[in-house]
Amino acid sequence: MANAPGKDAAFLFTDEELSEMSGLKRGEDFVEVTCGCTSHRYGDAVGRLRVFASGDLEISCECTPGCQEDKLTPAAFEKHSGRETARKWKSNVWVIAKGEKVPLSKTILLKYYSQTSKTGNSSHKGPNGRPCHHDEFIRCTRCNKERRFRLRTKEECRIYHDALANLNWKCSDSKFDK
Structure with a gap:
């Protein structure tokens, strides 16, 4: 040990x-x-x-x-x-x-x-043993507001990671319903 x-x-x-x-x-x-x-x-x-x-x-x-x-x-x-x-x-x-x-x-x-x-290695697992994610936030470069990204599905995770990779991300780039 x-x-x-x-x-x-x-x-x-x-x-x-x-x-x-x-x-x-x-x-x-x-x-x-x-x-x-x-x-x-x-x-x-x-x-x-x-x-x-x-x-x-x-x-x-x-x-x-x-x-x-x-x-x-x-x-x-x-x-x-x-x-x-x-x-x-x-x-x-x-x-x-x-x-x-x-x-x-x-x-x-x-x-x-x-x-x-x-x-230690399973910190992103929920009580049922399956992977889960917490919500993440990205700040808009135009209005300076933080926008929430729900990370429950693979598609939502992909949208978040694409937005994170974009250094000039704006609220208008978001795919959520307005």
């Missing part, structure tokens, strides 16, 4: 925040704790959750002695454990704090986690 420049695991969390967590281990750029996910069919699957200074989360599965699953995302660990209601890993994956199973969503461990950093 990539290290975040200038961040050290010693400064991620205070000792008080992690004092009651089971299996605590501090590394150079991560904090590791014991975690798990409970399946009604298969019982508890136990693993080791690493929280990196960059905000990445990684789980090494220890569900059985011969399990080869390593470096799983929390969602993949939840699926691997056989959880029936997968896709709610923040609630289903737990850590042991003060002797009780506590969902990740109720711990300090997600403090630096950011899903937006995980979707």
Whole structure:
């Protein structure tokens, strides 16, 4: 996993925040704790959750002695454990704090986690996974007003890119209904 420049695991969390967590281990750029996910069919699957200074989360599965699953995302660990209601890993994956199973969503461990950093190459994808665009604006060289370009279809995107390439674009060049 990539290290975040200038961040050290010693400064991620205070000792008080992690004092009651089971299996605590501090590394150079991560904090590791014991975690798990409970399946009604298969019982508890136990693993080791690493929280990196960059905000990445990684789980090494220890569900059985011969399990080869390593470096799983929390969602993949939840699926691997056989959880029936997968896709709610923040609630289903737990850590042991003060002797009780506590969902990740109720711990300090997600403090630096950011899903937006995980979707670097797919930043133009909507919630359904398909590409989407936001509206763009181009300033008219004649009246100096900014005009909106809707970018929902390929044709609308083409019109916008053609207008952007034209250094002397005017409102009258627009193809929208007047």
